Amino acid sequence: MNAPATRVEYNRRNKIPAAKFALWVACASITMMFAALTSSYIVRRAAGNWLEFPLPKVFLISTIDIVLSSVALHLAYRAFKNGREQAYKILLSVALILGFAFLLLQYQGWMALQNMGVMMTTNPSGSFVYVISGVHAAHILGGIAAILVAVLHAFVLPFRVTEQRKLRFELTLTYWHFVDFLWVYLFFFFITQS
Amino acid sequence: MATSTLSNQATYDEDVLIQELGYDDHFHEHHHGDKFQSNFITTYIFSQDHKMIAKQFLITGMFWAIIGSLMSLVFRLQLGFPEESLLWLKPFLGKWIVVSNGIGSLSQEFYYALVTMHGTILVFFVLTAGLSGTFSNLLIPLQVGARDMASPMLNMFSYWFFFLAGVVMFLSLFLSTGPFSGGWTAYPPLSILPQASSGSGAGMTLWALSLVLFVVSVLLGGINYITTVLNLRTKGMTMWRLPLTIWAFFVTAIIGLLSFPVLVSAFLLVIFDRSFGTSFFLSEIFIGGQALENVGGSPVLYQHLFWFLGHPEVYIIILPAMGLVSEVLAVQSRKPIFGYKAMVFSILAIAFLSFIVWAHHMFMSGVNPFISNFFVIFTLIIAVPSAVKVFNWISTLYKGNIRFNGASLFAIGFVSMFISGGLTGIFLGNSAIDIQLHDTYFVVAHFHIVMGVAAFFGMFAGIYHWFPKMYSRFMNETMAKIHFWGTMIGAYAIFWPMHYTGMAGVPRRYYAFDTFETFRHFAELNQFITVAAIITFFFQVLFVVNFFYSIWYGKKMTTKNPWGATTLEWTTPIHAGHGNWEGNIPAVQRWPYDYGKHGREFISQVEPMAEGERDGGH
Numbered sequence: 001m002n003a004p005a006t007r008v009e010y011n012r013r014n015k016i017p018a019a020k021f022a023l024w025v026a027c028a029s030i031t032m033m034f035a036a037l038t039s040s041y042i043v044r045r046a047a048g049n050w051l052e053f054p055l056p057k058v059f060l061i062s063t064i065d066i067v068l069s070s071v072a073l074h075l076a077y078r079a080f081k082n083g084r085e086q087a088y089k090i091l092l093s094v095a096l097i098l099g100f101a102f103l104l105l106q107y108q109g110w111m112a113l114q115n116m117g118v119m120m121t122t123n124p125s126g127s128f129v130y131v132i133s134g135v136h137a138a139h140i141l142g143g144i145a146a147i148l149v150a151v152l153h154a155f156v157l158p159f160r161v162t163e164q165r166k167l168r169f170e171l172t173l174t175y176w177h178f179v180d181f182l183w184v185y186l187f188f189f190f191i192t193q194s
Numbered sequence: 195m196a197t198s199t200l201s202n203q204a205t206y207d208e209d210v211l212i213q214e215l216g217y218d219d220h221f222h223e224h225h226h227g228d229k230f231q232s233n234f235i236t237t238y239i240f241s242q243d244h245k246m247i248a249k250q251f252l253i254t255g256m257f258w259a260i261i262g263s264l265m266s267l268v269f270r271l272q273l274g275f276p277e278e279s280l281l282w283l284k285p286f287l288g289k290w291i292v293v294s295n296g297i298g299s300l301s302q303e304f305y306y307a308l309v310t311m312h313g314t315i316l317v318f319f320v321l322t323a324g325l326s327g328t329f330s331n332l333l334i335p336l337q338v339g340a341r342d343m344a345s346p347m348l349n350m351f352s353y354w355f356f357f358l359a360g361v362v363m364f365l366s367l368f369l370s371t372g373p374f375s376g377g378w379t380a381y382p383p384l385s386i387l388p389q390a391s392s393g394s395g396a397g398m399t400l401w402a403l404s405l406v407l408f409v410v411s412v413l414l415g416g417i418n419y420i421t422t423v424l425n426l427r428t429k430g431m432t433m434w435r436l437p438l439t440i441w442a443f444f445v446t447a448i449i450g451l452l453s454f455p456v457l458v459s460a461f462l463l464v465i466f467d468r469s470f471g472t473s474f475f476l477s478e479i480f481i482g483g484q485a486l487e488n489v490g491g492s493p494v495l496y497q498h499l500f501w502f503l504g505h506p507e508v509y510i511i512i513l514p515a516m517g518l519v520s521e522v523l524a525v526q527s528r529k530p531i532f533g534y535k536a537m538v539f540s541i542l543a544i545a546f547l548s549f550i551v552w553a554h555h556m557f558m559s560g561v562n563p564f565i566s567n568f569f570v571i572f573t574l575i576i577a578v579p580s581a582v583k584v585f586n587w588i589s590t591l592y593k594g595n596i597r598f599n600g601a602s603l604f605a606i607g608f609v610s611m612f613i614s615g616g617l618t619g620i621f622l623g624n625s626a627i628d629i630q631l632h633d634t635y636f637v638v639a640h641f642h643i644v645m646g647v648a649a650f651f652g653m654f655a656g657i658y659h660w661f662p663k664m665y666s667r668f669m670n671e672t673m674a675k676i677h678f679w680g681t682m683i684g685a686y687a688i689f690w691p692m693h694y695t696g697m698a699g700v701p702r703r704y705y706a707f708d709t710f711e712t713f714r715h716f717a718e719l720n721q722f723i724t725v726a727a728i729i730t731f732f733f734q735v736l737f738v739v740n741f742f743y744s745i746w747y748g749k750k751m752t753t754k755n756p757w758g759a760t761t762l763e764w765t766t767p768i769h770a771g772h773g774n775w776e777g778n779i780p781a782v783q784r785w786p787y788d789y790g791k792h793g794r795e796f797i798s799q800v801e802p803m804a805e806g807e808r809d810g811g812h
C-alpha cells in the first residue's frame with residue numbers, strides 16, 4: 001500500500017501490523033466461501049443422483065507438491081531473516097517453481113477426470129470437483145503473483161533485511177500457507193467423500 | 195443550538211487537553227500541506243479521506259434511494275389502480291407501458307422487473323452501502339481517534355467498486371429485454387435459464403455482475419473497518435470505551451465478511467449453471483413442453499446458500515442503524531445509554547444468532563419439518579437480545595432531557611418501528627403459522643417495518659445528527675420535523691394495512707388481484723396504500739431538498755460541539771482537514787456516555803477522571 005497507509009501506522013500501538021491483520025480477515029472471508037462450496041457438496045450429495053468416482057491420483061501428487069512449496073517458502077523466510085542470501089534466493093525460486101508445478105498438476109488432474117468420462121456437466125459430483133478446484137486454483141494464482149514479486153525483489157533489490165521487507169515477506173508467506181492448507185483440506189474432503 | 199438545562203462548567207479546555215495529554219504521531223511534521231487533497235480530483239473524486247468517501251457513499255445512496263422509491267410508486271400504481279390508464283408514464287417508460295384501446299397499462303414483465311430492482315437497490319445499494327458505507331466511513335476514524343482508515347486506498351476502492359456496481363445495474367435498466375425480474379433473492383430457475391423470463395437473459399447477467407462488484411466493495415470496506423477498529427484506536431480507547439456506533443459497525447463488518455463470500459459461492463454456481471451447462475441448481479424442468487438437459491440439481495440448495503447470506507444481511511442493515519440510534523438517543527436525551535455492556539453483548543448475540551436461523555425463510559420450501567424446529571427455536575431466541583436493546587433504548591429516554599429535533603425524533607421513531615416489526619417476526623418465526631403467512635403481504639409488512647423503515651429512520655437520525663460534522667452547517671429543523679411526522683404516519687399508513695391483507699392470504703409479487711374474487715374487497719385498501727405511498731414519497735423529497743439546501747445555505751456551525759456530545763468526532767475543528775485533528779490525536783480518558791455526571795451536563799472523553807472517579811459502563 002502507498003503513503004497514506006503507512007502514514008496512519010504512526011498511530012498504531014498494537015504489535016500486529018494493520019496489513020497483516022487485514023490479510024487474516026481476508027483469509028477468514030475466503031474460508032467462508034469454500035465452507036459454503038463444500039457444504040453445498042455435502043447437501044447435494046445427500047440428495048441422491050450422485051455419480052461416484054475415484055479422485056485421480058494426480059491430485060495426490062499435487063497435494064505433496066504444494067506442501068513442499070509451502071515448506072520451501074517457509075525456509076526461504078527463515079534464511080532471509082537470518083541473512084543467508086544464497087539460501088534465501090534458491091528456496092524462494094524453488095517455492096515459485098513448485099507453485100507453477102501445482103497449477104500444471106491440477107490441470108493434469110482435470111484432464112484425468114475427462115479421460116475417466118467425468119466431464120464438467122456429467123453430474124454435479126464432477127461439476128463440484130471442477131468448480132471447487134478451479135476456484136482454488138484462482139486463489140493459487142494470486143499467491144504465485146505475490147511470490148513472483150518477492151522473487152523479483154530478491155534478485156533486483158540489494159539484499160537487506162528491513163522491517164518493511166520482512167513484513168512484505170510475511171504477508172506473502174501467510175497467504176501462501178493459507179491457500180496451501182486450503183488445498184490440503186479440499187483434497188482430504190474429496191477423498192473422504194468419494 | 196444546544197439548549198442546555200444543566201450548565202456545563204467545563205473545567206478544562208478540550209484543545210488544551212488534547213495538546214497536553216494527546217498522542218503525538220508526528221502526523222503534521224511529515225506533510226506540509228496535504229498532497230492527497232491537492233486538486234479537485236483528489237479532493238472530491240478519487241479522495242482517500244474517509245470523510246469525503248462517507249459523503250460519496252451517502253449521496254450515491256440517496257440517488258439510489260430516489261430511483262428505488264420511484265420504482266415502487268410505479269408498481270404501487272399498478273396494484274392500487276389496476277384499471278386506471280398509465281398512459282402518462284409512456285414518455286418515461288416507453289414500451290413498458292402497453293397500450294390497448296387507448297388505455298396504457300404497465301407490462302407484466304416490467305412489473306416484476308420493477309419489484310426486483312426495487313428490492314435489490316434498496317437492500318444492497320441504499321441500506322447496506324448507503325447506510326453502513328456512509329457512517330462506518332465517517333465515524334470509525336473520528337470516534338476511535340484515528341487519522342484515517344487503516345488503508346485509505348482500499349477504502350477509496352471500496353467506494354469505486356460500489357459506484358461501478360451501480361453503473362452496471364443502471365445500464366441494465368435500459369436493456370431492451372429489461373432488467374432482471376426474478377426477485378431480489380434471484381431464485382433459480384428464474385436466475386439461471388435465460389428463457390425463463392424476459393429479464394433472465396442479459397438482465398440477469400448484468401445483475402450478477404453488479405452484485406459481484408458490490409460484494410468486492412463490501413469486502414474491501416469491511417476489512418478496513420475491522421482493522422481500523424482493532425488496530426488504530428487512540429491511546430486510552432479500550433474496547434469498553436468504544437461508542438456503541440463503533441461496536442455496531444465493527445460487528446456488522448464481521449458479519450459481512452463471513453456471509454457475503456457465501457453469496458459469491460452461490461452466484462458462482464449459478465453462473466456455471468447458466469453458462470457452462472452444469473446442473474447445481476437445476477432439476478428436471480420442462481419449458482414449452484421441452485425437457486431440459488439438466489437433471490438432478492437442487493433449487494433448495496440455492497436457497498440455503500442465499501439465505502445463509504440473506505438473513506445476516508438483514509442484520510448488516512439494521513445493526514448500524516441500531517448503533518446510530520443508541521448514540522443519538524444518549525446525546526439528545528442527555529443521559530448515559532442504559533446498559534452499555536448489555537447493548538454490546540446483545541449486538542454480539544444477535545450477530546451470532548443471525549448465522550443459525552436462515553432456514554426460517556424456507557419453512558415452506560420443503561425443508562424437513564423436524565429440522566425446521568431448530569430454526570424456529572433459534573429464530574425466537576433472537577427476540578431476547580432484540581428486546582434487551584429495545585428496553586435499554588426506552589430506559590435511556592426515560593426521564594431524559596430530550597431535545598426533540600430531527601435526529602432524536604427519528605431515533606425514537608426507529609424504536610417504534612423496530613418493536614412493531616419485531617413482533618410480527620415472532621409470528622413468522624413459528625413454522626406452523628408461517629404456512630398461512632409465507633409469501634403474503636404479511637411478510638412484506640414485517641420486513642418493511644422492521645428493516646426498510648427502521649433502517650431508514652436510523653439513517654435519517656444519523657444524517658440529522660452528524661450533518662454538522664459533515665458539512666459544518668445544520669439542516670433546517672422545521673423541515674426536519676415535518677419530514678419526521680409525515681414519514682412516521684405515512685410509513686405506518688402504508689405498511690400497517692398489509693398485515694391484514696397478508697393474514698387474509700393475499701400473496702406478494704402478484705401483478706394484479708382484481709381477477710381474484712376472494713381479494714376483491716381489498717381493492718380500496720390497496721388504493722389507500724398507494725396514495726399513502728405517494729404522499730410519503732413527497733415528504734422524502736422535502737428531506738432531499740433540505741439536505742442539499744443546507745449543504746450550501748444551512749445555518750453555520752459556530753462551535754465545535756453543538757450537541758454537547760462526549761465523543762471524539764466533536765473535538766475536531768469545525769472544518770476538519772485530512773488527518774482530522776490539527777495537533778495531537780486526543781487521548782481517551784473515560785467511556786463515551788458521561789452525561790449528567792457530577793452535576794455536569796456532559797464530560798468529554800478527553801477529560802481525565804477526577805481523583806477516585808469510577809469509569810462508567812463497567
Ligand code: HEM
Nearest residue numbers: 508512554555573577616619620622623632633641644645
Ligand atoms: C424478532 C426478530 C425477527 C424474527 C423472529 C423474524 C422472522 C422472520 C421470518 C420467519 C421470516 C420469513 C417469513 C416468510 O417468508 O414466510 C422473515 C422474513 C424477513 N425478515 Fe424477519 N424476523 C425478525 C427480525 C427481522 C429484522 C430485524 C429484519 C431486518 C432488519 C428482518 C428482515 C426480514 C426480511 C427482509 C424478510 C423477508 C425476506 C424476503 O422474503 O424477501 N427481520 N422474518
Ligand SMILES: [Cu+2]
Nearest residue numbers: 505552554555
Ligand atoms: Cu431472516
